[in-house]
């Protein structure tokens with residue numbers, strides 16, 4: 001093939017992706033509007049639309065015309081044109097979501113990992129779950145164009161899980177193992193993809209400088225500056241979870257003492273509640289909590305206890321707000337964002353109080369705070385944040401313009 005032929009093929013793929021991107025964000029456009037938006041001639045757009053029609057990636061319907069004459073044909077993304085799978089692997093469960101070409105969740109399956117964390121077991125469950133979801137929804141495997149996974153840990157660009165302490169994995173070639181099971185692209189992501197889900201849910205965020213703090217099993221931070229995800233030299237940019245808040249505090253998973261994570265992560269709070277109750281603190285939580293409760297259950301019961309005006313439950317909010325707001329102020333001084341997003345249990349348990357305390361702390365601890373305009377909001381992408389974020393990352397990868 002001549003260089004020119006390669007160039008024109010690349011340009012063709014690029015133009016096709018541009019049209020798909022446009023239709024995914026706008027939708028319902030006539031060919032003339034597509035030409036205008038992309039700046040290509042009508043014959044080129046006609047050709048691209050024809051190719052997308054052949055691949056069943058678009059649907060067409062008559063639109064409304066304000067003037068007399070033929071109604072324009074409006075072109076839209078065909079949600080059933082392609083499907084993507086996004087999976088969250090964590091020590092308690094595997095959550096797998098099937099997403100359509102619009103990134104809408106079609107169906108999901110959650111299985112517990114009581115059967116063990118061995119790589120063989122997890123890969124087997126992933127294969128069974130994904131193929132099961134496809135067949136349950138009558139979707140053939142050739143419609144599946146991408147599979148993405150996320151888990152807590154450090155992940156190489158080749159999809160090797162170098163270290164995942166929660167899963168007890170070291171140097172696991174997860175991408176390669178899964179590629180043997182699926183005839184489509186496979187990618188492994190860090191949990192930073194959460195923020196992509198948030199941006200997908202709240203498109204207004206796409207132009208912001210954002211610090212996104214997720215408090216779940218650990219404390220993770222994602223930073224977007226000038227619209228770009230910041231990784232750092234070892235992928236650890238924004239490790240707010242390991243800022244030492246109190247050097248006499250509890251021992252952290254990282255081996256040091258008093259990190260933010262050791263104070264306010266879900267498991268840290270669950271542990272603190274147990275210890276406080278065992279030491280004789282009076283609270284209605286002593287009746288509702290059980291040994292089997294995961295940290296998510298504890299957060300739910302804590303929230304209920306606050307609603308019931310339990311004094312201890314309210315004091316616990318003050319404890320978290322104090323640590324959280326100190327870390328938030330440090331993040332503002334470091335990254336200069338215009339938006340701070342709270343995610344995880346802190347977005348579900350007394351979030352308004354946390355937001356108020358964070359804003360108060362900004363007034364005292366943030367340099368030149370009056371001249372800044374920092375919004376503090378809670379995440380909206382909910383329980384599906386990780387699988388949705390993975391699905392968005394997979395699609396972005398597929399539509400990437402070289």
Ligand SMILES: [Zn+2]
Pocket residue numbers: 241242252253254255256259261262
């Ligand atoms: Zn730590």
